[in-house]
Amino acid sequence: MTTDIKSIYLDNNATTRCDPRVVEEMLPFFSEQFGNPSSIHSFGSQVGAKVREARAQVAALLGAEHDSEIVFTSGGTESDNAAILSALDLAPERREIITTAVEHPAILSLCDYLKKHKDYTIHIIPVDKQGRLDVAAYKAALSDRVAIASIMYANNETGTLFPVEGLAEMAKPYGILFHTDAVQAVGKVALDLKNSDIDMLSLSGHKLHAPKGIGALYLKRGTRFRPLIRGGHQERERRAGTENTTGIIGLGKACELALSYMEHENTEVARLRDKLEQGIISQVSHAFVTGDVRNRLPNTTNIAFEYIEGEAILLFLNRMGIAASSGSACTSGSLEPSHVLRAMQIPFTAAHSATRFSLSRETTEDEIDYVISHVPAIISRLRALSPYWDGDKPRADAFQPDYA
């Protein structure tokens, strides 16, 4: 191994680096134009205009018809909670919710709570071994008893895309509100919400090179809404609380940049991702890519290395200056393999080792070459320690442990 320690960030689905151009855009609004946009005086005179500009930038990235369809929130989790709880509030007679087995905890924990404590029926739509949604099961769950269907746009762990446009259309005849957690998709997938049946969409700033603590909920015009947070008149009384003006301005700039990089993301970033994936798979045996490889985010690959464990891989990668993740960062500290991989029935021999590399527009060819050259040695080293591995293949006699 070379001693040339680099610093390579391939964990962009967890969070991204705030773009310096975003920071630059935000800075004056911390200390110069710090006024409250609701105030009359000059300290906030430019703030209101800048917030309006940001709203338009976000709307443009989403392909929304009206700027007023954008409600700024604290992030993806708040947007998700606001969308679902509003839908339930508006249709008290509808006691069912449709979602999927591979959603982010922001959706699944909330649904679990609603099931246990508010007596809602939750239809959790399964996925197949490639992580593709069981559309027949979704169709079967649709009825006028359902208040909201919340289906993620792209999976954070595998990058697998769900056909949300079509799913939204299918929900329409039943009067079901359709929400999508698009935290991973916004900025990587071209969106055209004005021509879709999606009623609500969540996005998070820090996944697209904006700061943490800012996000938005898209609310199609005409969609009824009940606010999650009540108080002042901000955001047209849909989200009270003094605006996070710097965050909003940063998010606006980040959305503008994301739109300009959309093609790069789907060509150059996708090419580097494919190179990384092939570079690793071609050198390492008993390794495979999880998820729907023909239909996924351009920046994500999730590779399972059988017979070793993910944290050990991450520790070695980290020592080589490479940042990746195992399962979802949100599930770290949990002792179970990620719920996404379990829902996909990834065998246990591989689920514990699934390693996600998520690139961004900042990833370079040199970085990818460096990772390709270092991963095989790390895998061999850990397999040499594994009781399930023997030389260059899995152990023939199955390891049959008994508990002491």
Next chain:
Amino acid sequence: MWNYTDKVKDYFFDPKNAGVIDNPDGVGEVGSISCGDALRLMIKVDPETMVITDAKFQTFGCGSAIASSSALTELVIGKTIDEAKKITNQDIADFLGGLPPEKMHCSVMGHEALLAAIANYTGEELAEDDHEEGALLCKCFGIDEGMVERAVRGNKLTSLEQLTAYTKAGGACKTCHEKLEEKLAEVNAEMVTEGMLTSAEAFTLGGAKPVAKAAPLIQISPLAAEAKKAQPVKPGMTNLQKIMIIQQAIEELRPHLQADGGDVELVDVDGDSVFVHLKGACSGCQMSSITLQGVQGALMEKLGRPVRVIPADARRLMDA
């Protein structure tokens, strides 16, 4: 990233004694690929001296699992079988300068593998174990659904406080309380169906009953029965009577603590403050505050009045 000590990192990145012993005298295999960690420990034993002359390991697991396995081999080499039997999982954690609480199960796995390897060598049968049954509910103490269910059923537990007292589950970070309550309600409901409990006694979610009384925080259940037998002492007792009752209660508790490798000793009594000295596994262990609570609970049962149990070394700080 976990807050691993440098020693854990050293033993992970450059593990000692990794590999296979050809024709080992004892092999211990624990864990499974589905649990996320598994360990095979191989030992060589000199039949004359019963000294473990070599030990090697193979581990499937996270950084601390590999480090714990390697630490275990370092600890056992050169020890006799009898000495090795006395090694605890805490010894493994201590050797590594400590493990994050979420990773203590790695040291437990090492300890289990050692017991298995020794049993394999000596030909002893191992007692049935309760490891990993159902989902892990309490991460701090590694308490799974199976253990909670057994404790609830075996002792007719109907409150979270009792559950903590009998299993330690939920006794540290408290983040698992919701899950524990759900499991408790589920098992209680089954017990009502089976006629083991009346529905009035059963714990239900959202219906915590204030009447449920916390059992002493010591894991062995007969203690509660004994404590109940003791008559509450009349308020007018003399100081000497009080001290004698406290001394007697502590003597009754000691065998339980000694079973876990610890001990407790009465130092002084001042009003309602009881000063004790914790020894062995109890002192400095993350459980010591819980042990103190257990002693305190038992004393309050016997005395029939509130007392505070305080570690004697904390008194110096109070007096200062």
